[in-house]
Amino acid sequence: MDVLDLARWQFGITTVVHFFFVPFTISMAFLVAIFQTMWMRATPRTSERWLRLTRFFGKLLLINLAVGVVTGLVQEFQFGMNWSDFSRFVGDVFGAPLAMEALLAFYLESVFIGVWIFGWGRIPPKIHLATIWVTAFASLLSAYFILAANSFMQNPVGYEIDEAAGRAELTDIWAVLTNKVLLITFPHTIFAAFMVGGGVVAAVAMWHLVRGARDPQAAEPGAPSDRSAFRTALRIGAVTVIVGGIGVAITGDTQGKVMTEVQPMKMAAAEALYETQQPAPFSLFTIGTLDGSEALYSIEIPQLLSFLGTGSFDGEVQGIDNLQQEYEELYGPGDYSPNIPVTYWTFRMMITAGGLAGAIALWQLWATRRGRMPTSRWALRSAAVLPVLPLAGNAFGWIFTEMGRQPWLVFGLMPTASGLTPGSTSTTVFISLAAFTVLYAGLTWLWVHLLLKHARPGLPAVTPPDSADDGERGGSAPGACDGDDADRPLTFAY
Template sequence: MDLLDIARWQFGITTVYHFLMVPLTIGLAVLVAGMQTAWYRTGKQRYLKMTKFWGKLLLINFAMGVVTGLVQEFQFGMAWSSYSRFVGDVFGAPLAMEGLLAFFVESTFLGLWIFGWDRLSKGVHLACAWAFSLATVLSAYFILAANSWMQHPVGIELVAGRPRLTSIWAVLSNNTVLAAFPHTVFGCFAVAGSFLIGIAAWQIARHHRKSDPDDEDRRAWHASIRLGAWVAVIAFAGLAVSGDVQGKLMFQQQPMKMASAEALCHSEAPASFSIFAIGDVRRPDCESVKSFTVPYILSYLAEGDFHSEVRGVTALIPEYQAKYGTNYPDDPRLGVFAGQPINYVPNLPVTYWGFRFMIGFGALAALGAVVVLWLTRKRKFPEGRAWVPLAVLSIALPFLGNVAGWVFTEMGRQPFVVVPNPTPSGVDGVWMYTASAVSAGVHPGEMLTSVIALTALYGVLAVVEVFLIVRYVRGGFAGVMPPTPPEGEQESDEALSFAY
């Protein structure tokens, strides 16, 4: 493999691993704050147990997310220094906001929440939980604003071959981030909802199946299942609506990405939505592909009506060549790509199946949540044991859907790392090929060494996180709650300080 391929593998491995932590942290943080609010308002012990148990798992995941996220910043300078120089003037502002306004607030109030159980009033302590959770969501917004600028650059001018920021408000109000943010947040809640369902179902099946339905622990697990199921169902509905909005923007801003998502090689009017395809979708002429489709749906997804034309790959290639050239610049810094023809078609199997996996995994998770709501109605719990392993395995579905969605988003914009704005309005010439973004001064052997080292390190971290999660899941509520005082002794006021 050449330097670019190795650098892309490194970025893909580290980013996908990090993103496994991010949606669970965001979704679970808000749900834990909601659980604590229920305890604050009702005083019911089961809500306190839920807050402490799910809060413990949140902290483990948050810590791992911080550790794995640090690598992202280092690899920008190590593997993608040309990219860092190109986008630095623009990314400085949103990333500084993420670090100072979001992550700093997030970490501060998380610390107060962890150590403030017996030192802060219940109201102030609850406010810390909400400050932490909302700062986590805000942090995601700033990161998405930077990513959305790469998908649709705005608020800049080209000076000496580099984009210079002219309006931070334009970057933060980019229509791409306004569509991507709710879609991402709904995806986070889908992950957190399935996480609650799987673990709570396992707890009831293992420890509380034969207990009294009015047993406080069983009621707490049952409440967790119901909360997770409702959150997952609502999240999928939000994903469908926000995904439709995001899809229409992609058809305008990155038509090649959406044509590739459908393996639509030839323009159609009206255009059909492909359910799945049989054949070699790697060939841009699609001569060997047989696709099973639903008529008119793709036209609606693209333009909001059922009869509009959707341009295919073969029609878009000459448009891209006319706008951006047929060959890479003859620059030795591009290595093997210098002067070579540019392939404007993304990896069709990845974009086509990534799009379907994203939708399919999300739909399966939502269907499972609906089934769980039906099976657990009126504080019931199914007698059969087969559904418990399925509930536990379903935890993976929204994780896989999120990963597939991000792989599609990032791979679909190739060969660009910063995509051209189709309606420039002052940003003419602002785009960057992925081949131009990699660090030219790094030897492929050095890059391969870092890939192996980071992959091994992340593997160790994965074992540590799974071990900690499993350990505290097995411990249940007893592992996070203070011990019950001996009969006749009054519970100490400091009992609630048995936290983290």
């Protein structure tokens, strides 16, 4: 492999692994904030349930946040390591939203999650509740700024080329922050993130419910309240997955039309459509030649691609060959089509993973209706699969988005090969690729290990407040624990 392929593999691996943590953090921060809000507003009869859910899923949030920060820091190093020409050429534009993310959004997120962890019993309860909400909204703001930088790569706006300096310079930050690609990519990404958090909550709750129902000896002391709490969590998680899935479908439809407008080659590659068609079908499944240039067998839905791309069932969708000829006239000789098999299949795997997650969530709601309790092996299997599906859908979506933009780093402005660091060699990039792959594999194992370790024991024991008074509820009760932790109420068992 040459240096360009190795550098792309390195950035791809670190980006996909890092994005395992991002949707988890965004969605789980909001779900924990909701649990704590419900605890603050609950009656004495139900307050313990919400407090224990807050503590339980709050711990999972913190584990994910800690490991995710490490993977994000490593990812950013590569802009200087392997892609310094990219940073030099568009850094004035690309770096502006990233600086906003670091100096504003990430700062707020880091400070307020710290206050939330150590503020139990030390600050007024309503202010303490506000800290987790600030953390949650700061994670949204962080995502918005990062997506603004990525959307510039998909649809460059708000810049002009300084011929003397040989670089793009920012002229309109508002145009960058209101990029048409960003305005639809942001809600699409956030809805997909909520599918991840909802899937984790529903899956963990389902596992504990089935475990307790099938093996009463394995239930914790206070099993009835545990079952009630986990059943509540399961239904909240399942609803979150379903709502997130509906949002993903709606925003994805709009995103497809924007993509057809600004990156028609990506839409053509998503269907492996080589010749312009009006109307154009959408294939559910295709067996083709190895290079993706010819279909041998295909199951198609007539006119659907036209609707996805143009909003009309009779709309015209440009083909790869036609766009290739157009781009050669516009940009000069070269191959302007992405890897067709990768874009074709990741587009479908993204949709399939999201659809299956929504179907499992619907089944979980149905299986737990009117106090029912699932006990079958299929319930346990759904608990194992549900968190993985939205994560896989998110990963496939980003692979499609970034691979479908090739051969451009910044679409129509900077080819990928032009962004490499001068003097990079295959040997040096391979060494860093190997080191980062080992590091990220270790961090991923640690992440999964810690999540499973802290999810298995079930809900933590707490001493609920004697009344619904805010002062008492924000005092020692949140951190009160049984056993050796009884004298450390303010540590919140973290």
